[in-house]
Amino acid sequence: MTAASGKLIKGQTGDWEMVIGLEVHAQVTSNSKLFSGASTEFGGEPNTHVSLVDAAMPGMLPVINEECVRQAVRTGLGLNAKINLRSVFDRKNYFYPDSPQGYQISQYKSPIVGEGVVEVELDGGHSVAIGIERLHLEQDAGKLLHDQSPTMSYVDLNRCGVALMEIVSKPDIRDAEQAKAYVTKLRSILRYLGTCDGDMEKGSLRADVNVSVRKPGGPLGTRCEIKNMNSINFIGQAIEYEARRQIEIIEDGGAIDQETRLFDPNKGETRSMRSKEEAHDYRYFPDPDLLPLEFSEAYVAGLKADLPELPDQKKIRFIEGFGLSPYDAGVLVAERESADFYETVLAGLSDKPRDGKLAANWVINELFGRLNKEGRDITASPVSAVQLAAIVELIGEGTISGKIAKDLFEIVWQEGGDPRELVETRGMKQVTDLSAIEKVVDDIIAANPDKVAQAKAKPQLAGWFVGQVMKSSGGKANPQAVNDLLKAKLGI
Amino acid sequence: MTDLISMTIAEARNGLANKSFTSLELTDAHLAAIEAARALNAFVLETPDKARAMARAIDAKIAKGEGGPLAGIPLGIKDLFATKDVRTTACSKILGNFVPPYESTVTSQLWRDGAVMLGKLNNDEFAMGSSNETSCFGPVVNPWRREGSNTSLVPGGSSGGSASAVAALLCMGATATDTGGSIRQPAAFTATVGVKPTYGRCSRWGIVAFASSLDQAGPIARTTRDAAILMRSMAGHDPKDTTSVDRAVPDYEAAIGKSVKGMKIGIPKEYRLDGMPAEVEKLWSEGAAWLKAAGAELVEISLPHTKYALPAYYIVAPAEASSNLARYDGVRYGLRVPGRSIGEMYENTRAEGFGDEVRRRVMIGTYVLSAGYYDAYYLRAQKVRTLIKKDFEDCFAKGVNAILTPATPSAAFGIGEKGGADPVEMYLNDIFTVTVNMAGLPGIAVPAGKDAQGLPLGLQLIGRPFDEETLFSLGEVVEQAAGRFTPARWW
Numbered sequence: 004m005t006a007a008s009g010k011l012i013k014g015q016t017g018d019w020e021m022v023i024g025l026e027v028h029a030q031v032t033s034n035s036k037l038f039s040g041a042s043t044e045f046g047g048e049p050n051t052h053v054s055l056v057d058a059a060m061p062g063m064l065p066v067i068n069e070e071c072v073r074q075a076v077r078t079g080l081g082l083n084a085k086i087n088l089r090s091v092f093d094r095k096n097y098f099y100p101d102s103p104q105g106y107q108i109s110q111y112k113s114p115i116v117g118e119g120v121v122e123v124e125l126d127g128g129h130s131v132a133i134g135i136e137r138l139h140l141e142q143d144a145g146k147l148l149h150d151q152s153p154t155m156s157y158v159d160l161n162r163c164g165v166a167l168m169e170i171v172s173k174p175d176i177r178d179a180e181q182a183k184a185y186v187t188k189l190r191s192i193l194r195y196l197g198t199c200d201g202d203m204e205k206g207s208l209r210a211d212v213n214v215s216v217r218k219p220g221g222p223l224g225t226r227c228e229i230k231n232m233n234s235i236n237f238i239g240q241a242i243e244y245e246a247r248r249q250i251e252i253i254e255d256g257g258a259i260d261q262e263t264r265l266f267d268p269n270k271g272e273t274r275s276m277r278s279k280e281e282a283h284d285y286r287y288f289p290d291p292d293l294l295p296l297e298f299s300e301a302y303v304a305g306l307k308a309d310l311p312e313l314p315d316q317k318k319i320r321f322i323e324g325f326g327l328s329p330y331d332a333g334v335l336v337a338e339r340e341s342a343d344f345y346e347t348v349l350a351g352l353s354d355k356p357r358d359g360k361l362a363a364n365w366v367i368n369e370l371f372g373r374l375n376k377e378g379r380d381i382t383a384s385p386v387s388a389v390q391l392a393a394i395v396e397l398i399g400e401g402t403i404s405g406k407i408a409k410d411l412f413e414i415v416w417q418e419g420g421d422p423r424e425l426v427e428t429r430g431m432k433q434v435t436d437l438s439a440i441e442k443v444v445d446d447i448i449a450a451n452p453d454k455v456a457q458a459k460a461k462p463q464l465a466g467w468f469v470g471q472v473m474k475s476s477g478g479k480a481n482p483q484a485v486n487d488l489l490k491a492k493l494g495i
Numbered sequence: 496m497t498d499l500i501s502m503t504i505a506e507a508r509n510g511l512a513n514k515s516f517t518s519l520e521l522t523d524a525h526l527a528a529i530e531a532a533r534a535l536n537a538f539v540l541e542t543p544d545k546a547r548a549m550a551r552a553i554d555a556k557i558a559k560g561e562g563g564p565l566a567g568i569p570l571g572i573k574d575l576f577a578t579k580d581v582r583t584t585a586c587s588k589i590l591g592n593f594v595p596p597y598e599s600t601v602t603s604q605l606w607r608d609g610a611v612m613l614g615k616l617n618n619d620e621f622a623m624g625s626s627n628e629t630s631c632f633g634p635v636v637n638p639w640r641r642e643g644s645n646t647s648l649v650p651g652g653s654s655g656g657s658a659s660a661v662a663a664l665l666c667m668g669a670t671a672t673d674t675g676g677s678i679r680q681p682a683a684f685t686a687t688v689g690v691k692p693t694y695g696r697c698s699r700w701g702i703v704a705f706a707s708s709l710d711q712a713g714p715i716a717r718t719t720r721d722a723a724i725l726m727r728s729m730a731g732h733d734p735k736d737t738t739s740v741d742r743a744v745p746d747y748e749a750a751i752g753k754s755v756k757g758m759k760i761g762i763p764k765e766y767r768l769d770g771m772p773a774e775v776e777k778l779w780s781e782g783a784a785w786l787k788a789a790g791a792e793l794v795e796i797s798l799p800h801t802k803y804a805l806p807a808y809y810i811v812a813p814a815e816a817s818s819n820l821a822r823y824d825g826v827r828y829g830l831r832v833p834g835r836s837i838g839e840m841y842e843n844t845r846a847e848g849f850g851d852e853v854r855r856r857v858m859i860g861t862y863v864l865s866a867g868y869y870d871a872y873y874l875r876a877q878k879v880r881t882l883i884k885k886d887f888e889d890c891f892a893k894g895v896n897a898i899l900t901p902a903t904p905s906a907a908f909g910i911g912e913k914g915g916a917d918p919v920e921m922y923l924n925d926i927f928t929v930t931v932n933m934a935g936l937p938g939i940a941v942p943a944g945k946d947a948q949g950l951p952l953g954l955q956l957i958g959r960p961f962d963e964e965t966l967f968s969l970g971e972v973v974e975q976a977a978g979r980f981t982p983a984r985w986w
Binding site: 055058106 | 576577583585590593595596597599699700701702703704706707708734735736737738814815817818820821822824826827828837838841861864865866869873
């Protein structure tokens, strides 16, 4: 891991460095909302998942959902962060119809999770450590519907009160690639933990991006915040655009206004949403309806003991246990589903140290390649992990060759079935019976004296014989056995 | 059974059990009294049909021997409590004709125990006031008058409707709420007994919030025993209110008549205010003498931060109120005054819907929480609050069982007499009571005597956290010594 340094941008006055910090809003995976029993299910008819508390009826009181607390602590542990045994819920006061209470319950001065760190791998194999400033729990807002009436806006409170984790990074990020890699990694950790589904299209994961520029190593510049980004690619585009915009202004003798901006993906630009002067005074104060959130060391230790293996640990295990390259291991662990698939394949192997790497190659090259080509997701793979394990096992034990295995894979992909049975019933078994192979070898040598002479002079040409033997055995001869026999018979 | 309305709850309970009368008869007698007392403006909504239906239902249960601890007892409910399918307004225009589809925890426990609802009682708008003059339904009139005078007096507030109705025999008891004295001050002004329980003793769920960290529900009744009977039904843990405390509810009535011998009663020197009327001073000494005669030991104590309590209260309570009242925005329920934009709709609705006092407090609260002022006001007030709490803890640690103080600095005043030019004049009414809310302690106001003009005065007893029982025992001693006070009927 190296200290973060990123791609510099060339301006008219020299190089510029970007300083980037992210606030990621991750929807907590839980059945009910942060302070009410209403469902968090996505896509219900408007205002069907709304409790009296969510609608802020008079006299209603919030009650903390312990599952959300548990998920926040687990996430904190996954981010190698300090867990605060005492935290406080505050009210963030503002008027808007998407906030029925007239305030959002959030955590301001005392968040549930403190400082942590995420290790982020970059292209080229090196990695950077991005600091986590804090993680706090807060309520999501409702949604305004402006297209239901010509004169009015409607409000849908289904999302209102759903638990969010706001994960704030330190300003450790130095370019768009790092920012994208950071969000990708964060998303992967959340999905491994099962604390957020990471579905950016549904808005389960959104990011506010703070960008400023400075001369490398110089004092920090004024930052702008780009709000509500819901695609990793857009985050990259927005940062690139925003940094260049700021550099241009500064180089023209101007100054950056601290402001909130929005990214327009169609134009690839950011534009001003509100200035610092227009910023709200949220009048934060501790929510008197809720007691401070307190739990014990033992509670945290219990959750820590039950954490699943996270991508970094899994990657190391794959490299050390099965000799995978760091790149291949990285590809497999990036998504929980692909790691799970590979793990299931491993589980089906009788000799994991022998075939683990072979299995990784098959998952990455054959399976992922084929899935990508057909635009399918790993969860919808026609070849199951159990079937793939059987194919790898057949190769590993020498029953079929790699070439035959590809044919077998194709049959399983198209028709399904038990690979071992298919090998039997369709006669795909590799011939390892030496006398049978020997006969074929002898026949070919006898029929091609000129080739024999050539091969004796130039041993590389023996490959021709291998091809002939394999061809006449229908690909079923064991290549190693053929090689050995040929070498002996040709005397090379 | 000639006089069904002047009985205590304890007496009515026996009468109902003996089948001397039915709950329906008792309820009808009260409904008639309410109708005859509309000049007091104590009820903002009478629910005679519901009352009779509930009475009939409970009569049937009593006949089967199934009535609860409050079986058949007709009560009034402060309009701050949400009552299912019955209009609940907090006496604010902004709630309009709001009908909640839910019942507050406290009232649901009263109905669970067999009580009958007569209707909803007037209060200061959102419980903000000390005279019941800020209600959108107009002021409540105190059944008490100065001797030889026809001047209408306030019943105190914010639970003015509750106090007035109980004193005027319109209901046998009432629910009330107390944020800075809203139960104890009106009780003192009307010669009724008012209990502000320990913070967390009663659920706040379903009670329109004023200042969440100070609000507590409690009863107003005509005797200490009746207050104890009501408390047992109102108190209890509620998982829907995380500030409510999971602690068994004792049989408060059992504390009535219990000896107070050997109890240490603190007399706080800081409550001896300059310019306090001599009769209040005299009453306080009398009260102390009664407790001493009953075997209690009197000790002078010091609560050094008392003088900061009122200013700190008028920062904390408005701060919380400004946020609690943000939900009244015209979007989902209650009043909506349209505008050309959402901002204008908010402004129009809230300007039209809130009265002067509520607007004043929302503005004060917004100000003290603003960036740059938070530390100077809100944070400092919270520190004062901690010190006030510590003052009490120090006294209790020295063995003090309860503290005796006057309930109010004066007797009831005339409608329109106070606070017109200077709101602080009105706020000073709560000088003896706010400390109790700031510290989260239980307090009881018990009628103890009259001033020179024949108006009732009350004493306050402040107890240790969750030791309401001691307050009931001591309150009973005061009640036995002072006797009971009933206003002459003029309405």
